[in-house]
Amino acid sequence: DTEVTxxxxxxxxxxxxxxxxxxxxxxxxxxxYWYKQKxxxxxxxxxxxxxxxxxxxxSVPSRFSPECxxxxxxxxxxxxxxxxxxxxxLCASSHYSGSGGEQFFGPGTRLTVL
Amino acid sequence: xxxxxxxxxxxxxxxxxxxxxxxxxxxSASQSFFWYRQDCRKEPKLLMSVYSSGNEDGRFTAQLNxxxxxxxxxxxxxxxxxxxxxxxxxxxxxxNQGGKLIFGQGTELSVKP
Numbered sequence: 001d002t003e004v005t006x007x008x009x010x011x012x013x014x015x016x017x018x019x020x021x022x023x024x025x026x027x028x029x030x031x032x033y034w035y036k037q038k039x040x041x042x043x044x045x046x047x048x049x050x051x052x053x054x055x056x057x058x059s060v061p062s063r064f065s066p067e068c069x070x071x072x073x074x075x076x077x078x079x080x081x082x083x084x085x086x087x088x089x090l091c092a093s094s095h096y097s098g099s100g101g102e103q104f105f106g107p108g109t110r111l112t113v114l
Numbered sequence: 115x116x117x118x119x120x121x122x123x124x125x126x127x128x129x130x131x132x133x134x135x136x137x138x139x140x141x142s143a144s145q146s147f148f149w150y151r152q153d154c155r156k157e158p159k160l161l162m163s164v165y166s167s168g169n170e171d172g173r174f175t176a177q178l179n180x181x182x183x184x185x186x187x188x189x190x191x192x193x194x195x196x197x198x199x200x201x202x203x204x205x206x207x208x209x210n211q212g213g214k215l216i217f218g219q220g221t222e223l224s225v226k227p
Contacts, residue, residue: 031213042218042219042220045214045215045216048213048214056214088155090158092215101145102148103160103205103215106157108156108157110155
């Protein structure tokens with residue numbers, strides 16, 4: 001079972017709103033990721049959590065705040081976003097060494113900021 | 115120069131054709147290599163991992179050339195359902211940090227009847 005789930009599927013928010021994106025995996029993976037994908041562009045890494053600790057932050061603005069409550073869950077808290085933050089937000093997970101680091105993606109949350 | 119480069123296409127081919135995609139990477143520390151397929155408005159789905167010895171899965175063959183720093187994907191007997199964007203990805207994985215997956219810009223494939 002290579003399923004990563006994400007909620008909500010779609011989200012529309014104003015620039016003053018606070019919202020959260022949620023991601024869940026039950027594959028026993030210990031690394032989880034947030035990516036941002038704009039139309040006609042490849043996914044771009046935002047954050048990596050390793051053993052529930054933030055290990056990589058790709059210089060993401062502080063209006064995006066990740067959280068890893070446990071090994072199966074990953075959240076992305078959103079506050080005071082800009083219209084240019086509208087994109088597909090993808091969560092992924094992977095094992096560690098031995099598997100070659102294959103990452104499996106969830107279906108994404110399509111975010112529109114008005 | 116981008117760290118991972120792909121021809122963006124689009125590649126328009128008839129059913130049954132053989133099509134090849136190439137991808138080059140610039141960081142020799144890259145450790146693992148993948149091809150993903152992404153349908154319109156969907157998430158990337160892992161198609162194949164790519165090994166130095168080459169690997170084949172049905173109509174799909176992937177090759178890695180570490181010396182020249184490129185990876186390739188060959189699709190034989192292409193089907194209408196192969197129409198998608200194909201993304202190559204390289205991973206620099208370190209213990210305790212997880213893997214940093216860097217994608218190429220993707221190559222759009224359209225298979226026509």
